[in-house]
Amino acid sequence: MAKKSIGPVRRAYSPWDDPDKTPFIEFRNVTKKFGDFTAVKDLSLKIYEREFFALLGGSGCGKTTLMRMLAGFETPTSGQIFLDGQDLAGIPPFKRPSNMMFQSYALFPHMSVEKNIAFGLKQDKLPASEVEARVSEMLRLTKLEQFAKRRPHQLSGGQRQRVALARSLAKRPKVLLLDEPLGALDRKLREETQFELMNIQEELKMTFLIVTHDQEEAMTVADRIAVMDKGELVQVATPAEIYEAPNSKFVADFIGDINLIEANVIEKSDAGTKLRSVADNFSIESDQVTDAAVGDRVWYAIRPEKVRIAQGRREKGVPNRIDGVVWDIAYLGDMSIIHSKVGDDDGDTLRATFANVSRMVENPITWDDEVVMSFDRDAGVILKG
Structure with a gap:
């Protein structure tokens, strides 16, 4: 039987799964305070050699402070690095x-690319x-050979970004720290540069640590991501x-777009969990065995692409099938997003996305259509808060 995994497997390299593997970078109970404000709270984290690791979070979560302490620009209030x-x-x-790399x-500005x-x-x-x-190696690696004699003002934003990257890599550091390196680039160039960064990191077999608030960027480039909030690690995973x-x-x-349905646990067994939504009283069956007790209030989280949508009404009493009315549609070219209202004005709003695989669609879903939304037992996850 083929081995199952959560999402696509990036590569065989996964030292974080080996308990005997020694971390390359380690934060041990690190705290950083600025006066009365605690930017990083008793944080412990292990990063491994050759890993492309991302620190992800909103403004003020502590990710840049953590990187600056590793670089030596800030000193921990307590703990070791x-x-x-x-x-x-x-x-x-x-x-x-x-x-x-800042x-x-x-x-x-007065130096050429190669002199920088x-x-x-x-x-x-x-x-x-x-x-x-x-210098020749870095020019080749960053595809800047033809721009070697130019000065920064003669380059595009993407080219200047590659010069900064080349300069950072030239000294062959043990770890390259990237502080929001692609923030000044337009979306298309940013996406292209993300893959260039991954290829360079693979070729040099170096450890990269990137700080970003862009979820898509972190998801694209990183082997693992640490999600931070208020100076603490919330989750570290692929x-x-x-x-x-x-x-x-x-x-x-x-992370990404999601439907969050408030629900109560009504039944538990070895086969999974049954929920009932608070707002609209529809039933949900999941194959997840939650540690929440019967009667507990939980959240059922399901991604829009895992919700199927079709015109019509459901057969009454069937779990994981929900009636709704379309109230908004976003056409994005490659995909469409449909927002459907469930129940009355205080009910849940569910989002479903689907790929636009055909140029012409017969009888497409449109505003005010009655629809039925459905999903599989393993499509979502039950969260306690």
Whole structure:
């Protein structure tokens, strides 16, 4: 029997599943306070060599503070940070085996591309032949050979971004820190650059740590994601696990689009759990065995793409089939999003998405249509809060 997994398997590399594997970067009970404000609260985290790791969260969640402590620009109030087995306490930023790429890129405007890349190498007094070899390697890696003699003002935003990346990589740090590196790029260029970053990281076999508030960016590039909120880790897992098996209502709501249905547990067994929605009194059957007790209030979280929608009305009493009325439709080209109202004005609103696989559709769903929405027993997850 084929092995099942949550979402697509990115690659065989998964050292976080090996209890004997030594972490490359480790935060041990790290707290950072700014006066009375606690930016990071007693946080512990392990990141492994060659991992592309993402710190994800909204503004003020502590992700950038965590990265700045690793880089040496901030000092922990308490706790320890280790990199490749070395306690970083007291080591200034310029002596740490890491390099940081900032959102602003911070290129030298009076220097050419190749001189920007070579700057740190010359500061380290490397032989001229080695500087030339590394600059050539970085130009090739970032596809900037033809722009080597240009200055930053003669480059596009994406090209300047690649110069900053090349300069950060040239010194061959043990870990590259990326602070919102793609925030200034337009959407299409950002998507292209995400895959370029992944390819570079794979080729160099380096450890990358990226800070971002863009969920799609984190899902695209990272081997694992740490979702942060108010200075704490909420969930650390692979992108597919974060998306398909969120451990809380916060994570489910923060990552992607989701339907959150408030419900009560009405029955439990080894085969799963039965729920009844609070607002609309429809029944839900799940194959998930929850640790919530009968009578407890929970949330049933289901992604819109896992909800099927069709014109008509349901057969009464059938679980996981819900009647609704279409009140809004968004056509996005490759896909459509349908919002349907269930019950009265205070009832649930469910979203369903589907791919537009045909150019012409006979009798399409439209506004005010009566529809039935349905989903499988394993489509959603039961969350306690």
